[in-house]
Amino acid sequence: MTVPEESTATQPDAQGTRVEDVRRIGFIGLGTMGRPMAGQILAAGYELTVYDVAPTAVADLRDAGARAAASPREVAAASDVVICMLTHPDVVREVLLGADGVAHGVRPGAIVIDMSTSGPDVVRECAEALADRGARVIDAPVGKGPWAAEKGDLTILAGGEADVIGRAEAVLRCVGSEIHHCGPLGSGQVIKLANNLVSCANIAILAEAYALTRRAGADTDVLVKVMSHTSADSWQLRNTLIAKVLKGDLSPMFKLGLATKDMRLLEDLAGRLSAPFGCGRSALDWYERAEEKGMTDQDWGAVILVDEPNWQA
Structure with missing residues (x-):
C-alpha cells in the first residue's frame, strides 16, 4: 500500500x-x-x-x-x-x-x-x-x-x-x-534489503561479465556499448559502471562496505527463512573479495575492478 x-x-x-x-x-x-x-x-x-x-x-x-x-x-x-x-x-x-x-x-x-x-x-x-x-x-x-x-x-x-x-x-x-x-513492523527493512539484493547483484554480474570479456581478450568497450542498447541495460550499468567506474571515479555514492553489510543481513535473513539465496551468495562473494582488496570505503562500483590484476587501493 x-x-x-x-x-x-x-x-x-x-x-x-x-x-x-x-x-x-x-x-x-x-x-x-x-x-x-x-x-x-x-x-x-x-x-x-x-x-x-x-x-x-x-x-x-x-x-x-x-x-x-x-x-x-x-x-x-x-x-x-x-x-x-x-x-x-x-x-x-x-x-x-x-x-x-x-x-x-x-x-x-x-x-x-x-x-x-x-x-x-x-x-x-x-x-x-x-x-x-x-x-x-x-x-x-x-x-x-x-x-x-x-x-x-x-x-x-x-x-x-x-x-x-x-x-x-x-x-x-x-x-x-x-x-x-x-x-507490519520490520517490513520496510525486508523490502529495502530485497531491493538492495537486486542492486548489489546487478553490480556483481556486471563485474563478472566485464572480467570474462577482458580475460577472453575481447573489447570491453564494445561490451559496455552493446549492453546499454539491449536487455542487459540497467541503472547500475549507466550510473555506476559508465558514469563512475570507467571514468576512474570511485568516490562513494554508496560505500562498498555498506553494500557488503546489507548482503550479509540478507544472507542471515534468507538462512532463517530457508529462502533461496544462491545468486545473493555469489554476489556477496564479489563484495567480500573487494573488501579483502581494501575497497571498503570506495564506491560499491569498485566491485567491478576486483578482477583487475593491477588494481591497488
Missing part, C-alpha cells in the same frame, strides 16, 4: 496526540545520507535537535539553527519524533537501548523511526523495549542516494502500524517524495 498524498493523520491517536502537535524532531546519525535529510527537516521549519559521534558532522546544522545534543538520550528528551540514520544494526541497538540511549530519555507518546538499513530483527527488538517507555516505533529505510536526500526526493519504505506512520507522515515527506507502507 502507498500512503496517499492527502494525509488522514490529523485525527488523534490512541494517546490523544495530533500530527500537528509534532513539531520537535530529533535526528541521530549525520553521515552522507543523514546530514542532508536532517537539513530538509530543518528547512521545513521543525525544531531540530541533532546528535552524531563526530562533532564536525553537527557543525553545519547547528550553524543553520539546529540544537546540538550531547547524547541520544538528550535528543529523545527534546523530541516528539526521533529519527535514526545509522550504519549498522549493532549501532542502532546501542543508540536506542544503550546506557545513554534513546530509551532513557524518550517521552511517552513519542515516535521513534529507524531509517537505517538494519534488518527487521533489531527494530522489532527495540520496539518491544521502547513500548515499555510509552514510545511507538516504525521502520522507514530509504531508496535512492545522497543526490535524492539533498532534494527531499527519497523513496521511503515504511513498516509498522498505519496510524503511527500517519502521525509521522508530514515529517517523512520532508525527506521523501514517495512513502510506501510495506506491512
Whole structure:
C-alpha cells in the first residue's frame, strides 16, 4: 500500500496526540545520507535537535539553527519524533537501548523511526523495549542516494502500524517524495534489503561479465556499448559502471562496505527463512573479495575492478 498524498493523520491517536502537535524532531546519525535529510527537516521549519559521534558532522546544522545534543538520550528528551540514520544494526541497538540511549530519555507518546538499513530483527527488538517507555516505533529505510536526500526526493519504505506512520507522515515527506507502507513492523527493512539484493547483484554480474570479456581478450568497450542498447541495460550499468567506474571515479555514492553489510543481513535473513539465496551468495562473494582488496570505503562500483590484476587501493 502507498500512503496517499492527502494525509488522514490529523485525527488523534490512541494517546490523544495530533500530527500537528509534532513539531520537535530529533535526528541521530549525520553521515552522507543523514546530514542532508536532517537539513530538509530543518528547512521545513521543525525544531531540530541533532546528535552524531563526530562533532564536525553537527557543525553545519547547528550553524543553520539546529540544537546540538550531547547524547541520544538528550535528543529523545527534546523530541516528539526521533529519527535514526545509522550504519549498522549493532549501532542502532546501542543508540536506542544503550546506557545513554534513546530509551532513557524518550517521552511517552513519542515516535521513534529507524531509517537505517538494519534488518527487521533489531527494530522489532527495540520496539518491544521502547513500548515499555510509552514510545511507538516504525521502520522507514530509504531508496535512492545522497543526490535524492539533498532534494527531499527519497523513496521511503515504511513498516509498522498505519496510524503511527500517519502521525509521522508530514515529517517523512520532508525527506521523501514517495512513502510506501510495506506491512507490519520490520517490513520496510525486508523490502529495502530485497531491493538492495537486486542492486548489489546487478553490480556483481556486471563485474563478472566485464572480467570474462577482458580475460577472453575481447573489447570491453564494445561490451559496455552493446549492453546499454539491449536487455542487459540497467541503472547500475549507466550510473555506476559508465558514469563512475570507467571514468576512474570511485568516490562513494554508496560505500562498498555498506553494500557488503546489507548482503550479509540478507544472507542471515534468507538462512532463517530457508529462502533461496544462491545468486545473493555469489554476489556477496564479489563484495567480500573487494573488501579483502581494501575497497571498503570506495564506491560499491569498485566491485567491478576486483578482477583487475593491477588494481591497488
